[in-house]
Amino acid sequence: MSVDATMPRATAPAILPGSGGMRGALSDLFWRRPQLLLLLMLLPPVLWLGIVYIGSLFALLAQSFFSIDEFSGLINRELTLKTYGDLLQAANLDIILRTVTMAALVTLASAVVAFPIAYYAARYARGRWKALFYLGVMLPLWSSYLVKIYAWKLILAKEGILTWLFGKLYLQWLLDAWLSLPVVGGNSLSVSFTGTFIVFVYVWLPFMILPVQAALERVPGNLVEASSDLGASPGQTFRNVLFPLALPGIVAGSIFTFSLTLGDYIIPQIIGTSRLFIGQAVYSQQGTAGNIPLAAAFTVVPIVIMGFYLWGAKRMGAFDAL
Amino acid sequence: MTSAVSFKQVSRHFGSVRAVDAVDLDIAPGEFFAMLGPSGSGKTTCLRLIAGFEQPTAGSISIFGERAEGVPPYRRNVNTVFQDYALFPHLNVLDNVAYGLMVKGVGKAERHKAAEEALSLVRLPGYGARRPGQLSGGQRQRVALARALVNQPKVLLLDEPLGALDLKLRENMQEELKSLQKALGITFVFVTHDQGEALSMADRVAVFNDGRIMQIGTPEDIYQRPKTRFVADFVGSSNVLPPDFVQRYSGQHRWGSLRPESIRVGRATSGEGVAARLVSTNYLGATTRLALDADGLKLHAVVPAGTALPVEGEAVVLTFNREHLHLMDEPA
Amino acid sequence: MRSDRGQSAPLGLKIAAACGLLFLHLPILLIFVYAFTTEEKSFVWPPPGLTTQWFAVTWNRPDVWEALSLSVRVAAISTAIALVLGTLCAAAVSRTKFFGRETISLLVILPIALPGIITGIALRSAFALADIPFSFWTIVLGHATFCVVVVYNNAVARFRRTSGSMIEASMDLGADGFQTFRHIVLPNIATALLAGGMLAFALSFDEVIVTTFTAGQQQTVPIWMLEELIRPRQRPVTNVVAMVVVLVTLLPILFAYYLTRDGDQIAGSGK
Numbered sequence: 006m007s008v009d010a011t012m013p014r015a016t017a018p019a020i021l022p023g024s025g026g027m028r029g030a031l032s033d034l035f036w037r038r039p040q041l042l043l044l045l046m047l048l049p050p051v052l053w054l055g056i057v058y059i060g061s062l063f064a065l066l067a068q069s070f071f072s073i074d075e076f077s078g079l080i081n082r083e084l085t086l087k088t089y090g091d092l093l094q095a096a097n098l099d100i101i102l103r104t105v106t107m108a109a110l111v112t113l114a115s116a117v118v119a120f121p122i123a124y125y126a127a128r129y130a131r132g133r134w135k136a137l138f139y140l141g142v143m144l145p146l147w148s149s150y151l152v153k154i155y156a157w158k159l160i161l162a163k164e165g166i167l168t169w170l171f172g173k174l175y176l177q178w179l180l181d182a183w184l185s186l187p188v189v190g191g192n193s194l195s196v197s198f199t200g201t202f203i204v205f206v207y208v209w210l211p212f213m214i215l216p217v218q219a220a221l222e223r224v225p226g227n228l229v230e231a232s233s234d235l236g237a238s239p240g241q242t243f244r245n246v247l248f249p250l251a252l253p254g255i256v257a258g259s260i261f262t263f264s265l266t267l268g269d270y271i272i273p274q275i276i277g278t279s280r281l282f283i284g285q286a287v288y289s290q291q292g293t294a295g296n297i298p299l300a301a302a303f304t305v306v307p308i309v310i311m312g313f314y315l316w317g318a319k320r321m322g323a324f325d326a327l
Numbered sequence: 328m329t330s331a332v333s334f335k336q337v338s339r340h341f342g343s344v345r346a347v348d349a350v351d352l353d354i355a356p357g358e359f360f361a362m363l364g365p366s367g368s369g370k371t372t373c374l375r376l377i378a379g380f381e382q383p384t385a386g387s388i389s390i391f392g393e394r395a396e397g398v399p400p401y402r403r404n405v406n407t408v409f410q411d412y413a414l415f416p417h418l419n420v421l422d423n424v425a426y427g428l429m430v431k432g433v434g435k436a437e438r439h440k441a442a443e444e445a446l447s448l449v450r451l452p453g454y455g456a457r458r459p460g461q462l463s464g465g466q467r468q469r470v471a472l473a474r475a476l477v478n479q480p481k482v483l484l485l486d487e488p489l490g491a492l493d494l495k496l497r498e499n500m501q502e503e504l505k506s507l508q509k510a511l512g513i514t515f516v517f518v519t520h521d522q523g524e525a526l527s528m529a530d531r532v533a534v535f536n537d538g539r540i541m542q543i544g545t546p547e548d549i550y551q552r553p554k555t556r557f558v559a560d561f562v563g564s565s566n567v568l569p570p571d572f573v574q575r576y577s578g579q580h581r582w583g584s585l586r587p588e589s590i591r592v593g594r595a596t597s598g599e600g601v602a603a604r605l606v607s608t609n610y611l612g613a614t615t616r617l618a619l620d621a622d623g624l625k626l627h628a629v630v631p632a633g634t635a636l637p638v639e640g641e642a643v644v645l646t647f648n649r650e651h652l653h654l655m656d657e658p659a
Numbered sequence: 660m661r662s663d664r665g666q667s668a669p670l671g672l673k674i675a676a677a678c679g680l681l682f683l684h685l686p687i688l689l690i691f692v693y694a695f696t697t698e699e700k701s702f703v704w705p706p707p708g709l710t711t712q713w714f715a716v717t718w719n720r721p722d723v724w725e726a727l728s729l730s731v732r733v734a735a736i737s738t739a740i741a742l743v744l745g746t747l748c749a750a751a752v753s754r755t756k757f758f759g760r761e762t763i764s765l766l767v768i769l770p771i772a773l774p775g776i777i778t779g780i781a782l783r784s785a786f787a788l789a790d791i792p793f794s795f796w797t798i799v800l801g802h803a804t805f806c807v808v809v810v811y812n813n814a815v816a817r818f819r820r821t822s823g824s825m826i827e828a829s830m831d832l833g834a835d836g837f838q839t840f841r842h843i844v845l846p847n848i849a850t851a852l853l854a855g856g857m858l859a860f861a862l863s864f865d866e867v868i869v870t871t872f873t874a875g876q877q878q879t880v881p882i883w884m885l886e887e888l889i890r891p892r893q894r895p896v897t898n899v900v901a902m903v904v905v906l907v908t909l910l911p912i913l914f915a916y917y918l919t920r921d922g923d924q925i926a927g928s929g930k
Contacts, residue, residue, distance in 0.1 A: 019391035019481045021402045021833075032835035036399040042836075043755050047763065050748040050807065053740075054766050058804050061781035068784050118682070121675035129668040138680075140916060145683040147858075147912045149865045151884045152901045156686035158888065159693055159702045166689065166704040210683060239669075268774015271867065275888050284776050288871075291780055301784065304777045311773070380827055400830040401838075413828035417846045427832035430842065478832065 069301035080297060088298040092306075097286070101306055104283040107198075108266035111205040112213075112259045118206065119213035119258065120251070126214075127221035128229075142218075146211035154275055157204045161195035161276060168193075191278060201277035208272065209265050213258035220254025221247075256318045263314060267307040283307060329392040331356040331482055331514040332377055337386035339372050346372040348538035349386070354482075354516060354531075356391070359508050361525035362518045364535030365561065370518045373535070374484050377516065378407050391481055401430075406475035407484040410491070412467045414459035420446070420470050421455030427478040445473035448507070465496045476511070483508075485517035489524060501528055522562045526550060534558050551586075555657045559584035566590070566626045573654065582655045589651035590628035592617060593644045594637060600644035605637050621645065687905060694902040699895055713895040723900060726883040733795070733879060734863035737802035741859045742852060744803070745810025750844075753818035770805040778805065779872030786873070793875025801873040802866060806859035813855035813919065817848045854918040857911035865908055880904060 023029045035042040071080055072087045091097070126138040145153070160166050171180045184190040184197065191197030224247065232242040270284025281289070283303055290300035334352035338345065347369045354360045362370035375381040376388060379400035388395045390405060406427070414423050421442050422429070428438035439455075446452055449469035459467060468488065475483055488504070489497045505528050508515045519525050525532045526546040533543045534557075542554045553559035556567050565584040573583035593600065603621035612632065619626045626645070630636070637643050668676075694713065696706035717723055748767055752760050770778050782801050791797065825847070829839040867881035874882055880900070887897040 017404050017479070017481070018393065019404050020393040020395060020398055021404055023402060028837055029835065032401075032837055033399055035836050036830075037397065039755065043751055043757060046747045046751040050744040051763065051766070053744055054770070054804065054807070057782075057800055058770055058778070059766070061785035062777075064785040064788050065777070065781040068788075118679050121672055122679040125668060125672055125676035129672075140913075141680050141683065143916065144909060144912060145687065147861055147865075147908060148687055149881070149901075149904045149908050151865070151867055151881050151888070152690060152904050153686065155884065155888060155897070155901050156690050159689060159704075160686060162702040164701050164703040169704045207682065207686065210679075214679075264772070264774055268776040269868075270776055271885065284774070287776055287780060291783065291872075297784055297787070300780060304780055307774055308777065378827075378831055380831075399835070400827070401833045401835050405831075407828070407831045409824050409828055411822065411824055413822060413824040415825060415828070415843060426829070426834070426842070430829075430832065430834040430838045474832065 065301050065304060068297050069305055071298040071301075073296045073298055088302045091299055092302045097303075100281050100283060100286050103280065104267055105310065107202065107205065107282065108263045110202060111209065111266045112262045114202070114206045115210050115213040115262045116217075116255050116259065119210060119217050120255075123214050123218035123221055123251075123254070124247075127218045127224075128226065142211045142214050146215075150208065151271070153208055154204060154272055157200070157207065157276060158195055161193065161200045161203070163193035163195070165195075195276050196278060198278060201273050204272050204276050205266055205269070209262040212261035212265065213255070216257035216261075217251055217254040220251050220257070224250045253321060256321050260311075260314065260318055264307070264311050267310060329356070330354055330389070331358065331391060332516065333389045334373070334376075335387045335389075337373075337376065337383045337388055339369075339376060339381055340384045345538045347376065347383075350538075350540055352533065352540065352543070354514060356514055357512050359505070359515045359528060359530045360517070361529035361532045362516065362535060363520070363522055363525040363532050363562070365520060368535035369538040370533075370535040371486060372538075374407075374486055374516065374518050377482065378405055378484055379403050404478075404480055405482045405484060406478050406480040407486065408468070408471045408475050408488050410486040410488075412459075412471040414467055414470060414474075416459055418459075419455065420451075420457050420459065420462070423459065423470060424455075424474045424477055426474065441477055442473070445477040446470075448476065449473045450503075464491055465500070468492065468500065472507075476513075480513065482514045482516060485515065487518055487520070489519075489521075497524075504528065526562070534562065536561070552653055553584055554655055556582055556584075556655065559653075559655065564627065568652070569624070572624060573652070576649060576652055577654060579654055582657050584653045584655060585626075585647060585651060587616070587627045587629040588614075589647050590619075590626065591646045592619070592628050592630060592637070593646060595642040595644055600646040603643050603645050605639055605641050605643050607639055608636060619643070619645065690898070690901050690905055693898040694895075696895065696898065699893075702894075713899045716893075717896045717899040717903075720896060722878070722883065723896070726878045726880045729795075729798075729877060730864055730880040733798050733802055734860045736799050737806050737863045738856050738859045740799070740803040741806035741810045742856050745807045745855060745859075746814050746848070746852060748807070749811050749814035749818055753815055754823075767808050767811050771808045775805075775866075775868035776872075779869040782869065783872040793873065793877070795877070797873045797875070798870060798877065798879070801869045802863040805866075805869065806863055809858040809862060810852065810855035813851045813858070814848060816919075817851035821847050850918045854915035857915040857918075861908045861911045865904075 023033060068080075069088055070084045070086070071082050072085045073079070074081050122138075122142070126135065126142075130138045162168075168177075168180065171177050180194075183199070184193070189197060189199045189202075191199075194200040194203075228246060228250075229242060232246045233239075237245065268284055270282065270288045273282045274285055283306060287300045287303045290296045290303065330353040332352070332354040334350050337347060337350045337352075339347040350369070350373065352373070362373055364370045372381060376383055377390070377395075379395065379398060379402075383396060390403065395403060415426065418426065421439060424442035424445050425433075425438040428441060433441070443452070443455060446454060449472050451466060451469050451473065454462070454466070454470070459470065462470065468491075472488075485504075489500050492500060501524065504515070504517075517528070526549070529546060531543060531545055532549050534541045534549060536557050542549060542558045544552075549558065549562050553562060553565060559565040559567050565586055568583040568585060570580045570582055574580045577583065592605070595602070601621050603619045603626065606618040606620050609616040609618070610632070611629075614629045615632055615634070615636065617628045617630065617636075619628060628645070692706065693702070695709045695711065697708035697710045698706055745767075748763065751757075752763055778801065782797075782804075785791075786793070786797060821844075825843055826839055829843045830836075834842060865881060867879075867885055870879055870882055871885070878886070884897065884900060884904070887894075887900075891897065
């Protein structure tokens, strides 16, 4: 190793003077007091989220303890539990029950549809195919929510593509039979609970696929092979090995599907019957009815349900799959 | 003469963990100084204290006579070669090397010329246009070295510089670093857990354990005259002998150490010596390492390859020169 | 699952996965067909004829342009705010271990974790309590709040990949805090920020639930579409707008994916 003669020996001082000026002084200050820099970095986001978001949530919660004067329609700003009493009326309980049932069914169906996609993507897709699968889930996830709903309005309309398809397949009678059923039926698919259900599943499906795939990616492939080596049938392997390992992913995904269904008011408004869901009740109470206290009390329902749900999910270790 | 680096009762505590505890240290200008110790012994923290990444909780540090506490790393004329090299992935090799000059405001032409020179110094001329990701481990290490040297630091710090290299490359780099340091005359301080590396490269070695310096001295000092059982055991795995055993041969009731190569192994019939049993033999190429059991005391001996050996399990007699038995300072 | 390279999937699984993906994509493709239909009054399938005349009609509709302009302005400002807040938060959380960093993460994620309607009505009731009239800025306030999380997620992922010793190396070589940020930190997180910004823009551009509570009488593109869905005026125009919206949101997503594809997992997680 030769030493270049043009490299002079160090003659500079061991400690260099500060660069001076505002910048140098500030830089030295932040280096000496890293906590100050941390504080300055955290202050804007924490203030924003704390004031705008948490502040609003508290404002909302506070309003649920106000009540509405039934004659004047004015809001009475005295703390009372009367509004929560109103929430327990049969009609309102009906709304809550309907929404929770729908959320549960949507979650179940999403899990069933999502599993094969997630399983294939995690276990068999490689390289280019893997990227394609990933985009294949991401693009619908990020596509416009309203456009997706609109697309289903086109599909489910009485004169739409689905009716046409059933006609071509000589299955018109099947569709008619289904629509004539109570509860799930209706005038056409776009004004039935069946329609609402399909659209919910469609819109939230990617939220289920991603965490399930993430959970399955972590299952070592040789575990599956070991199970079949030991003579387990594919069904047994699924029940005893794959499903338990994918479960945290499914629970993580269900947090989204469940929570999103609980809070949505646009899908049932555009595709569905005139019977309300929680979201719609909130919307109409705060809008046309002007009963903000009752609307606020209604929103507490999904918060409480999700609180329990998250608590249970956390105990199952679902957060690791998020 | 002013020390290049001087620690006076320096401590660095993290909560209840004493990473560095009341360390005194003086490194002479132009010295090649090694900090040796197991992981967690405080050697790397000492290096980071010199670089300025850590601040002492107590004591004072000076670099060439100037107080360094409270001085940020960017105002210390000290540069570091990081263990993972920490090359900037978004800059090419030339801009990596020129980075220190760039932030000091040196013009483009001038700093690129200096960077090219530094690259030839580490024998990587013409590699400037490549990205760090396109280099091998050994090449990255040289770039990291050039990036530090181009600033002409007063002290160069090297954190386990050869740890990530394979054996052959490591031996080459050891020689290169040594000759580079001689030629440049810059004070080198390097941290390692490999005693062979420390002994072969350094002018002086400090052995660390539990945040304290156990012993500072020349490689020969450390190897031949360990002061404590820890040093004897960690540096070159000496045989540590208990006071009762030592008393029989030296008359002093103190801990002693005996290098494995100082022990001669003979047949049990050959007379005087320590009676022992050969437990196992380990062929190492140039030498053979023997594990011995002398009445419960476990000893190792190293003999040249080709020596006629007893079979495993056979009774043997061990002999050694009294002057090779080193008495340690550590109280019994 | 790494060890079954070359092994092919059971037929049933292939079919189920393919059907699932088709289920996800066909409805969106349908939008592209309907944009060209000659039918004005209903959603009849198959379209009786194809035409491009509705593009011209849409082009000349001032209400569409106004909605588009509002949406773009809201998305741009919200994205800018989210970029600053999200990056600051990510830098603070990933650089230092401090008491309460879990709480900070939760605080950032909460606006997207709770149903949109809660965020919406909470903001609305806060505006009502504080007597703040609806304006451009009330929309931005809401959008920026839930856009922070996408920037944050992308930035945190990148910070995690950026080795901490690089910052030390920069300071060691004589760069002060500002120079290190300018020459080392920023170039390393730039693509992650760009991706996060793209996603935040797409998220804001598409948002409807919170917006209905914070917009008052103003119309963003999604609000315009919602109006058309509830009270249709000229269906073919809605079809065209829907198609344009699909294209406008897909491009930033593809670009964001391209920017983060090697390493940062799931750029869109947290939507």
